Amino acid sequence: MPGWLEVTVRTISALVLILASAKLLVRKNLAHMTQMEFIIMAFFGAMLGVGAVNLSIPIAFPLLGFFIATLFLFSVQLLKLKSRTFRVWVQAQPAPVIKNGKILEEEMKKQRFTSDDLETELRRKGIFNVQDVEFAMLEGSGEVDALLKKDRQPLTAKEMNIALGTVKEAETVIRDGKIQDEALNRLGFSRRWLEERISKKGYSVDNIFLAQADRDGEIYTDLYDDQIKQRPQTEKEALFITLKKVQAELETFSHDTKDVTAKQMYTRNAIELADLKKKLEVYLLI
Numbered sequence: 001m002p003g004w005l006e007v008t009v010r011t012i013s014a015l016v017l018i019l020a021s022a023k024l025l026v027r028k029n030l031a032h033m034t035q036m037e038f039i040i041m042a043f044f045g046a047m048l049g050v051g052a053v054n055l056s057i058p059i060a061f062p063l064l065g066f067f068i069a070t071l072f073l074f075s076v077q078l079l080k081l082k083s084r085t086f087r088v089w090v091q092a093q094p095a096p097v098i099k100n101g102k103i104l105e106e107e108m109k110k111q112r113f114t115s116d117d118l119e120t121e122l123r124r125k126g127i128f129n130v131q132d133v134e135f136a137m138l139e140g141s142g143e144v145d146a147l148l149k150k151d152r153q154p155l156t157a158k159e160m161n162i163a164l165g166t167v168k169e170a171e172t173v174i175r176d177g178k179i180q181d182e183a184l185n186r187l188g189f190s191r192r193w194l195e196e197r198i199s200k201k202g203y204s205v206d207n208i209f210l211a212q213a214d215r216d217g218e219i220y221t222d223l224y225d226d227q228i229k230q231r232p233q234t235e236k237e238a239l240f241i242t243l244k245k246v247q248a249e250l251e252t253f254s255h256d257t258k259d260v261t262a263k264q265m266y267t268r269n270a271i272e273l274a275d276l277k278k279k280l281e282v283y284l285l286i
Contacts, residue, residue, distance in 0.1 A: 007053055014048035014062075021070055040073045098136035101149065111138055122146060168248075170220070174198075174211035177224070187215055194219075200237075200285070216248045217241075240277070240284040247273045 021044060044066060051062025080087045095111050097104055097118060108118070119130065121144035127133060136146040157163075171183035173194055184194060197219055198205055211221045218241070247270055254266035 003055060006055055010052040010059060014052045017066055018044050018048060021066075021073075040069055040076075043069055094140060095138045096135070097138045097144065098130070098133050098146070101131070101134055103130070113138055118144065168214040168216055168218075170212040170214045172210065173213045173219075174205060174208045174221075176210075177206045177208060179205060184213075187213060189213065189217070216244055236284040240281065243273060243277045243280070247277060 018041075021041075047062050047065050047069070051057055051059065095107055097108050097111070097113060103115075103118070108114070118136075121142075122128070122130065122133065122136070125144070125146055127146055127148070132148055132152040133146045134149040136144050138144055171180075171187050173180050173183050173187070173189075179191055179194060181191065184191065194213070195205065197217070198208065198211070198221070201219075201221065203221065203223065207224055209222050209224050211219060213219045250266050250270035250273065254263050254270060257263050257266065
């Protein structure tokens with residue numbers, strides 16, 4: 001076999017083996033790999049890389065080393081599942097770096113974690129003032145998880161006693177200028193409905209990079225050509241969309257409530273509103 005062909009075969013084989021082992025044995029991104037997993041995967045690459053270009057090494061040798069290293073990594077992961085003692089030994093454990101609003105300098109020195117590192121990790125979490133942090137933990141991956149002080153935490157709907165409806169999951173109905181029929185079916189809409197809605201916005205399907213819709217019929221679009229101006233929504237269209245939203249909320253309230261009388265009231269009003277919306281559609285969407 002010519003040398004160039006043998007190098008090609010060895011290289012492709014090495015890449016396939018590395019990708020397969022990474023997918024099967026390390027189901028996480030690089031940022032969350034443990035030190036041992038990273039070292040073993042680097043060893044895979046170095047060993048198979050040398051075997052791919054050094055034709056004086058029999059191909060069986062790097063393959064044997066690869067399977068031994070794969071078996072070793074698999075054994076390590078199995079032991080980590082079975083033994084907490086072994087898991088603590090092979091991977092870094094979480095360590096507190098801020099407690100009760102006070103930076104733990106000694107613990108940071110022990111973890112070889114500098115103040116610059118701490119500030120960088122907090123900024124990645126959207127925290128720019130260390131004084132806002134009540135508690136922070138340095139994870140084994142090197143990331144910092146932080147808990148804000150009570151008076152710095154954002155208000156939630158529960159704390160304000162505001163009842164919210166269920167979240168409407170959005171589906172991608174157009175991707176790269178192509179309609180996604182499966183997503184449309186999950187939402188209960190048709191191609192014709194989507195094309196009409198897109199046409200009313202003054203677009204064509206081919207010019208849409210990405211479009212998402214929810215079960216209320218709300219559509220978000222992003223165009224290939226961002227210079228195209230979106231036609232402003234008319235008052236009639238805004239009224240029609242509001243009617244749809246109110247109908248959807250009534251249906252949600254009817255589904256969520258345990259009170260039989262309230263359920264009947266919400267259901268009746270939702271049906272009446274749906275009938276009104278159907279009658280007005282011809283006047284509002286023209």
